[in-house]
Amino acid sequence: MLLEFTEKGIYCPPAKVYIDPWRPVERALITHGHADHSRWGHQYYLSTKTAKPVIRHRLGPIKIETVEYGERRNINGVNFTFFPAGHIIGSAQIRVEHKGEIWVVSGDYKLEDDGISEAFVPVKCHNFITECTFGLPVYKWKAQEEVFAEINDWWRKNQEEGKVSVLSAYALGKAQRILHNLDASIGKIYTHGAVENTNEVIRKQGIALPDTIRVTPTIPKKEYPGSLVLATPSALGSPWVKKFGTTSLGIASGWMALRGARRRRAADRGFVLSDHADWDGLNQAIADTGAERIFVTHGYTDIFRKWLEEQGYEAHVVSTEFEGELTEMKESSEGEEDNE
The missing domain is CATH 3.40.50.10890 (Rossmann fold)
Incomplete structure (x- = not known):
């Protein structure tokens, strides 16, 4: 496969890069600045231009390059393009293309335009890697x-x-x-x-x-x-x-x-206010990709995978260290020493 799920993270063998790895690697492509997706210890980082300041604020003097949304970056013959995920400022979905095969790693995302984050853009692909933090029908957000x-x-x-x-x-x-x-x-x-x-x-x-x-x-x-x-x-x-x-x-x-x-x-x-997609948003995002295969990474994974299979998708649960809104809660306590 173009992307593999390893003990260090999501790996692209032909390009020799990882996407949001949770163990130290040489080259890491980062979807956004939350702690479960951008971790310390990598030799080189690549993110969107608007995500870089927060990532550097959190991680210190790291070596980080940036790309604009929609800008294609070729790495060892593999094309990588960052598209808005709508999750937080600077968040991205990463499109990976090689020899006609297309994957999208969505990171965390929401479809509603919140007015400050770059609005979500659906991206066509064959294989879609998605969260399902709120992957139950009970989770339906108001405007x-x-x-x-x-x-x-x-x-x-x-x-x-x-x-x-x-x-x-x-x-x-x-x-x-x-x-x-x-x-x-x-x-x-x-x-x-x-x-x-x-x-x-x-x-x-x-x-x-x-x-x-x-x-x-x-x-x-x-x-x-x-x-x-x-x-x-x-x-x-x-x-x-x-x-x-x-x-x-x-x-x-x-x-x-x-x-x-x-x-x-x-x-x-x-x-009830979340920066993650609700039940309808998850299903809409997946349908808009046109993908045949869906890989579910974190949230109500088993239930959501079964639902997707009932809808005719080839669906798989993938074990990762992404935690969605739970990790955001942990991250919010960073800097607690400045709480006077």
């Missing part, structure tokens, strides 16, 4: 305009009651999507240190975000009522939250579609 209307209304109500609205969001991706779509005219927006560190990287790329204020020990407690605080998931339930006084805790996550998920996280409000 994000409805979700952000709910978030803004919640914030306004809390403001009227003199509360601080503390909203949990992953430091990379979800936080910037929320900031881009919030009604910033409601009040001040404060950010956890890990969120603000990522915001600074994004702003330096020329990507506009609303004004935010980093939470520091020097800010008087009286400044917070009526404001919104964008926190990492790991900060909820920690002493860090107590500094804000009377709060209403909200969580923005695809997992909020499950009954009981909000209660288990001790949140007052759950907003």
Whole structure:
């Protein structure tokens, strides 16, 4: 096969490169900056131009080259092209073509245009490697305009009651999507240190975000009522939250579609908002590729593979170390030392 699934990651033998490898390799092509897809230790990295700053912010002084979306890169006779995945800023699907055989490694993706990430582009192929983080029919997302209307209304109500609205969001991706779509005219927006560190990287790329204020020990407690605080998931339930006084805790996550998920996280409000495709999005993306063979990497893999087979696809479950939204939650705690 043109692509092989090895103990180090997805490998292309003719090009001698890996895609999102989870063990150190010589050459790695990276779909996006989340921790389960871009790891430290490779000798050379290749990513999109807009993904590079965050990857370098996370991993340090690595050797990394970039490509534009749609730009073809030939490596040892194999053509690689990066197309938008719509997951987060800079995220990509990687099209691999050699001797008439075409594969697409989708990484993580969503079909809805969130207004800040480069919008998903369907790519024709013979073999499609897909996540299925939310690969059950119960996961069907509302239009994000409805979700952000709910978030803004919640914030306004809390403001009227003199509360601080503390909203949990992953430091990379979800936080910037929320900031881009919030009604910033409601009040001040404060950010956890890990969120603000990522915001600074994004702003330096020329990507506009609303004004935010980093939470520091020097800010008087009286400044917070009526404001919104964008926190990492790991900060909820920690002493860090107590500094804000009377709060209403909200969580923005695809997992909020499950009954009981909000209660288990001790949140007052759950907003169903994910940077991964829902059930309909997964099925639409797969259909649009025209692929005959589907390789499912992470999520509800066995259930989703069986569903695909019932729809007439040749489907396979592949063992990887990708974890979707679970790893994003872990990543959001990076930089927790800057949480005062």
